[in-house]
Amino acid sequence: MYSIVDLEATGGKFNEESIIEIAIYKYDGSKVVDQFISLVNPHKDITPYVEKLTGISAKMVNTAPAFNQVAKRIIEITDNSILVAHNAQFDYRLLQIEFDRLGYEYIKESICTVILSQKLLPNQESYKLGKLVKSLGIPLTQRHRASGDARATVELFKLLIEKDINKEIISKNVVTYLGQNVRSFFNKIIEDLKNETGVFYIYNHNNEIIYIEASKTIKSRINRLFTSNKFIPKSIQNNIKNVKVERTGSFYVALIKKFSEIDHIKPAFNKINYINYDKSIGEFNSPSKEFLVIDIGRDAQEKSFLLVSSKKLIGYGFFKLNNQINTKEKLYSRLVKINHNQNIENILNYIINKQKFKKLIPLNKIYKISTIE
Numbered sequence: 170m171y172s173i174v175d176l177e178a179t180g181g182k183f184n185e186e187s188i189i190e191i192a193i194y195k196y197d198g199s200k201v202v203d204q205f206i207s208l209v210n211p212h213k214d215i216t217p218y219v220e221k222l223t224g225i226s227a228k229m230v231n232t233a234p235a236f237n238q239v240a241k242r243i244i245e246i247t248d249n250s251i252l253v254a255h256n257a258q259f260d261y262r263l264l265q266i267e268f269d270r271l272g273y274e275y276i277k278e279s280i281c282t283v284i285l286s287q288k289l290l291p292n293q294e295s296y297k298l299g300k301l302v303k304s305l306g307i308p309l310t311q312r313h314r315a316s317g318d319a320r321a322t323v324e325l326f327k328l329l330i331e332k333d334i335n336k337e338i339i340s341k342n343v344v345t346y347l348g349q350n351v352r353s354f355f356n357k358i359i360e361d362l363k364n365e366t367g368v369f370y371i372y373n374h375n376n377e378i379i380y381i382e383a384s385k386t387i388k389s390r391i392n393r394l395f396t397s398n399k400f401i402p403k404s405i406q407n408n409i410k411n412v413k414v415e416r417t418g419s420f421y422v423a424l425i426k427k428f429s430e431i432d433h434i435k436p437a438f439n440k441i442n443y444i445n446y447d448k449s450i451g452e453f454n455s456p457s458k459e460f461l462v463i464d465i466g467r468d469a470q471e472k473s474f475l476l477v478s479s480k481k482l483i484g485y486g487f488f489k490l491n492n493q494i495n496t497k498e499k500l501y502s503r504l505v506k507i508n509h510n511q512n513i514e515n516i517l518n519y520i521i522n523k524q525k526f527k528k529l530i531p532l533n534k535i536y537k538i539s540t541i542e
Contacts, residue, residue, distance in 0.1 A: 170250040171196045171280075173326060175319035176260045177223050180216035183392055184356065187211035188236060188263055189225050192315035193246050194323050196253075198330065201323060205246050206316045208233035223313045236267045247277060251343060255298045255322050257281035278343050282325055285342060287437075289332040298322070358412050362388035367416040367467075368426050371438075374410045380438040381431050383423035387414055419464040419473045421520050422485050428516070429507035457531035461494075464526045472527070475517070476500070481509045482517050495536055 177190040188209045195203035208225070210233045220226055243264070254260040257279045268275035283296050293301055298318060302309050307324045311317030333339045364386040371380040384390035391412060417423040431439045462475040466487050474494065476483040486494075486503035494500045507513065520526060 171198070171253045171326070172247040172250040173253045173319055173323050174247075174260050174264075175254060175315045175322060176263050177225060177313070177315050178219070178263055179211050179213055180219040181213075183359065184262075184266055186263060186266070187213055188267055189215060189219075189230050190223070190315040191239070191243070192319035193243065194319055195246055195250060196323055196326065203246055205239075205242055207239055209239060210235045225314075237271055240268065240271060240273070244275075250277075252277045252279040253282060253322070253326055254279070255282045255318070255325070257283075280339065280343055282322055282329065285329045285333075285339060286325070288338050288342075289329050298325075301325070359388065359392055362391060362412075362414065364388045365414075365416055366418055366420050366423055367414055368423050368430070369412055369414045371409055372411040372413070373437075376410070377437075378434055379436050381427055381434070381436055383417075383420070383427040385420050385423075416467045417473065418467040418471065418487075421464065421516060421525060422473045422475070424516050425475070425482065425485060425507065425513055426505075428510065428512040432508055432510050457533070459532035461528075461530050461532060461535055462520060462526045463528040463530065475520075476504055476532075477517065482507060482513050483509075497536070500535070 173194045173196055175192050176188050178186040178188055180186060189211050190208050192206045193204065194201045208230050210230045212235060215225065215227055215230070252261055252264075258281065261277065261279050265275050286293065286296050286301060290301075290305075293304060295301060295304075298321060299309060299312055302321045302325055305325070305328065307321055307328075309317060309321040330339065365388075366385045367387060368381060368383050369387050369391060370378050373379045382390065382394075415426070417426060459476070459478045462477065464473045464475075466472045466489075471487055471489050473485060473487050475485050484504045484506040486500075486505055488494050488503055492499075494503060521529070
């Protein structure tokens with residue numbers, strides 16, 4: 170038995186959200202045998218973004234039951250069933266938060282239809298619910314309302330069951346998240362982070378990198394990922410085991426590192442979009458065949474460098490003392506080589522044409538220089 174769920178929430182800080190609408194369809198593998206649909210009074214403000222996205226206003230929920238008034242019905246309808254949702258951990262996490270506020274530990278097995286769709290319906294243009302069901306010819310009314318999204322998820326899940334010919338993939342993707350442990354884990358990740366510049370890597374339960382991002386404010390960016398309503402962040406939440414951070418100091422080094430590693434690693438939730446800061450920016454005028462672009466480093470004593478040769482970026486590195494890069498051997502010992510691609514070329518053109526650096530020095534002068542201020 171399955172309980173196919175969709176929730177809408179107030180938005181706001183991670184783990185401080187409240188449910189504003191819930192829809193549950195109990196599905197026995199062939200038909201819906203029970204359902205529960207209700208607005209929920211969160212007794213707090215709904216963010217403007219959520220109100221615009223869902224159309225659910227404060228006026229609509231003011232007369233709705235509070236969560237404690239619908240909690241018993243939720244427990245009853247989901248009893249002896251597996252929770253199913255599109256981006257399941259988002260919905261499951263919110264249920265756990267609400268029940269935790271009532272002093273009740275809500276633990277269920279769950280299945281994510283995003284993950285199942287990626288395995289059973291490969292090569293789809295998008296796995297966002299709206300785009301996915303449209304491509305499959307599944308009707309979706311009242312998008313971003315719990316009932317409409319949950320009903321479309323029922324039809325999607327029916328198709329996924331049919332596609333699972335050997336009856337293995339769905340059963341292998343049933344997971345159980347322990348409520349308090351999950352919430353503590355996310356809180357711990359955010360708590361230990363700092364708003365610094367660099368690249369962060371999100372790992373799944375197989376210790377595979379599934380998402381790479383560059384940011385000037387890593388803590389804030391990851392917090393937004395955990396609370397966003399967009400597909401990629403929710404899907405990341407379904408798979409997350411760990412987050413690792415590498416500081417770069419320079420945001421442009423972070424961008425270069427990000428696109429180089431996405432190109433090499435090909436994380437599941439990164440899509441390559443070619444960036445162009447300004448279409449009027451063309452190829453830069455090179456001061457010499459080989460040169461270094463010097464920028465800030467990871468602390469006050471350190472500097473970063475980009476090595477450019479024949480208008481292509483060879484790699485990046487960091488140094489504190491000038492004698493650490495004053496020979497080719499020393500320079501290359503600190504160099505992290507990259508594969509030059511279109512995104513990196515666009516970034517490099519922007520950095521140089523817009524002078525987004527501290528110094529630009531021909532390589533032949535680097536080998537002679539005694540001071541880089």
